[in-house]
Amino acid sequence: xxxxxxxxxxxxxAGVAAVGGAVGYRAxxxxxxxxxxxxxxxxxxxxxxxxxxxxxxxxxxAAPDGEEALVGILKxxxxxxxxxxxxxxxTPLVPTTGTLLTLDRMSGxxxxxxxxxxxxxxxxxxxxxxxxxxxxxxQEMANLPDINKQSLGGALGTGTHGTGRxxxxxxxxxxxxxxxxxxxxxxxCDRTTNxxxxxxxxxxxxxxxxxxxxxxxxxxxxxxLKRTTAHQLDAIIEDWPNLIAxxxxxEFYAIPFTGLAALITVDETDRPVSPRGxxxxxxxxxELKALRDLTGFLPGVRRSLAQSAFKDAPxxxxxxxGWKLLSNERPVRFNEMEYHLPLDVQMTALxxxxxxxxxxxxxxxxxxxxxxxxxxxxxxxPFFERVSxxxxxxxxxxxxYRFLFDLVEPILRKHGGRPHWGKLHSLKAADFATLxxxxxxxxAARETLDxxxxxxxxxxxxxxxxx
Amino acid sequence: MRRIAxxxxxxxxAACTPSAPQRTPAEAAAHAxxxxxxxxxxxxxxxxxxxxxxxxxxxxxxxxxxRDAWDARWKKGKPALLTSTVGGLGGMPAxxxxxxxxxxxxxxxxxxxxxxxx
Numbered sequence: 001x002x003x004x005x006x007x008x009x010x011x012x013x014a015g016v017a018a019v020g021g022a023v024g025y026r027a028x029x030x031x032x033x034x035x036x037x038x039x040x041x042x043x044x045x046x047x048x049x050x051x052x053x054x055x056x057x058x059x060x061x062a063a064p065d066g067e068e069a070l071v072g073i074l075k076x077x078x079x080x081x082x083x084x085x086x087x088x089x090x091t092p093l094v095p096t097t098g099t100l101l102t103l104d105r106m107s108g109x110x111x112x113x114x115x116x117x118x119x120x121x122x123x124x125x126x127x128x129x130x131x132x133x134x135x136x137x138x139q140e141m142a143n144l145p146d147i148n149k150q151s152l153g154g155a156l157g158t159g160t161h162g163t164g165r166x167x168x169x170x171x172x173x174x175x176x177x178x179x180x181x182x183x184x185x186x187x188x189c190d191r192t193t194n195x196x197x198x199x200x201x202x203x204x205x206x207x208x209x210x211x212x213x214x215x216x217x218x219x220x221x222x223x224x225l226k227r228t229t230a231h232q233l234d235a236i237i238e239d240w241p242n243l244i245a246x247x248x249x250x251e252f253y254a255i256p257f258t259g260l261a262a263l264i265t266v267d268e269t270d271r272p273v274s275p276r277g278x279x280x281x282x283x284x285x286x287e288l289k290a291l292r293d294l295t296g297f298l299p300g301v302r303r304s305l306a307q308s309a310f311k312d313a314p315x316x317x318x319x320x321x322g323w324k325l326l327s328n329e330r331p332v333r334f335n336e337m338e339y340h341l342p343l344d345v346q347m348t349a350l351x352x353x354x355x356x357x358x359x360x361x362x363x364x365x366x367x368x369x370x371x372x373x374x375x376x377x378x379x380x381x382p383f384f385e386r387v388s389x390x391x392x393x394x395x396x397x398x399x400x401y402r403f404l405f406d407l408v409e410p411i412l413r414k415h416g417g418r419p420h421w422g423k424l425h426s427l428k429a430a431d432f433a434t435l436x437x438x439x440x441x442x443x444a445a446r447e448t449l450d451x452x453x454x455x456x457x458x459x460x461x462x463x464x465x466x467x
Numbered sequence: 468m469r470r471i472a473x474x475x476x477x478x479x480x481a482a483c484t485p486s487a488p489q490r491t492p493a494e495a496a497a498h499a500x501x502x503x504x505x506x507x508x509x510x511x512x513x514x515x516x517x518x519x520x521x522x523x524x525x526x527x528x529x530x531x532x533x534r535d536a537w538d539a540r541w542k543k544g545k546p547a548l549l550t551s552t553v554g555g556l557g558g559m560p561a562x563x564x565x566x567x568x569x570x571x572x573x574x575x576x577x578x579x580x581x582x583x584x585x
Contacts, residue, residue, distance in 0.1 A: 035554030036554070046561070051560075107515070
């Protein structure tokens with residue numbers, strides 16, 4: 001059988017490499033991006049986000065072990081006080097010259113309600129640790145994002161989501177939380193107690209204070225079948241309305257310059273457990289990179305080789321508990337822009353994004369992700385009162401990502417998209433005021449809780465006040 | 468008889484020579500999961516950050532306790548390893564996503580994972 005690697009290696013052997021680009025140029029483009037100094041002149045340790053594009057030298061790092069210590073930090077530590085989870089946001093939510101606040105010491109399960117499938121969890125808990133902790137009490141979150149390294153607080157604060165037509169983003173299943181504020185309060189919120197704060201700060205960008213505990217509405221632990229299959233992209237786009245109706249979780253990766261898509265579906269099953277095999281995504285992405293390196297300036301050859309290499313890829317299947325299958329390891333770093341659009345324009349926008357990239361940016365090779373998310377009622381939720389179709393465009397961490405702003409963002413904005421709070425965007429307060437019906441109410445609630453702006457860095461000041 | 472004596476001597480020598488056990492990748496990952504720093508503070512930092520990648524094969528990170536995988540990295544020297552850890556390198560995100568770690572914590576955690584604590 002011809003393997004993907006054989007086809008790509010064959011392209012190199014046939015001399016395509018010589019046409020596609022000089023070896024020296026490829027080596028230059030593959031260099032590791034320079035890192036700022038590990039410490040600044042005053043001995044402060046460097047902080048960088050996961051992808052490496054956001055940097056800071058915080059004056060202080062704080063890791064409280066409980067609410068009392070947390071409140072003390074919010075009130076008195078050098079500002080701006082910026083909470084950090086796992087550093088997975090691409091936007092500058094975290095950089096501060098003041099205090100970097102991690103809730104890593106405030107993690108784990110607090111209590112649970114077996115009858116109603118609810119669990120109260122400390123906000124510093126990483127999603128990857130929460131899955132097994134909930135499984136031990138017979139519960140699971142209804143949905144999970146693609147990556148599970150994030151902290152629960154960080155995921156809620158940025159509106160992080162998975163995929164599924166009837167499944168809400170993570171904050172959509174929050175029924176209560178406790179918020180520590182810079183004024184020194186710890187406020188318990190739910191739909192009836194401090195309801196305005198509950199609605200305003202469920203998605204909070206870490207700008208309202210710091211959430212210390214969260215009560216999640218979970219569901220009984222279930223076994224699911226995850227299938228990954230290769231298809232022609234046009235067929236998947238045409239079938240998308242049916243796919244989102246048929247499957248509990250469904251998403252696809254459109255692979256630019258190939259005419260191909262990888263479809264991932266997850267559905268409940270009674271089949272016996274068949275654990276996931278070794279990760280194949282990294283190999284696939286790096287093979288797409290090799291194809292870009294070899295044939296980036298020969299789009300016809302690139303498409304033809306990709307069709308030969310990927311179109312008959314065998315399906316991958318796994319059966320297990322959902323928390324073991326919904327998220328993935330992503331050791332290949334990238335930068336990302338994701339917008340959430342009205343579902344009825346999602347595929348139109350996707351076609352436009354792919355066409356623009358294929359016309360102007362032959363260096364792009366990362367697949368483009370399409371997902372679907374149920375609406376909710378959190379005031380700063382990108383899914384506020386709107387079932388959404390998301391489009392996420394990625395750039396390899398060593399590659400130029402400015403095309404996301406110049407080429408992709410205008411298309412996504414034209415179609416009424418709302419950006420993911422943790423992923424790249426250029427929007428400011430005035431833009432959000434038009435996109436979010438309750439934005440001004442949320443901003444007013446934030447100011448009441450943090451009147452001195454201790455939680456605001458420059459980015460958040462532009463988001464809430466000055467933009 | 469001489470052959471038996473030689474074989475016995477070789478077997479005894481092998482038993483007395485310290486060497487890392489040969490493990491399959493899956494066994495190495497399973498072994499990594501059994502390890503934790505003795506110091507309680509380091510153990511907490513490790514569990515929250517390093518462990519999420521350095522015990523999982525699919526992350527491509529060198530596994531905790533896998534001396535062979537760490538050999539080439541260890542030869543770079545502690546200062547270079549610390550710089551790579553703080554700034555990130557390849558698939559390794561900056562700081563190993565441990566944001567309350569001090570430089571001394573990083574050095575201790577690297578030594579623990581590389582099986583060079585002593």
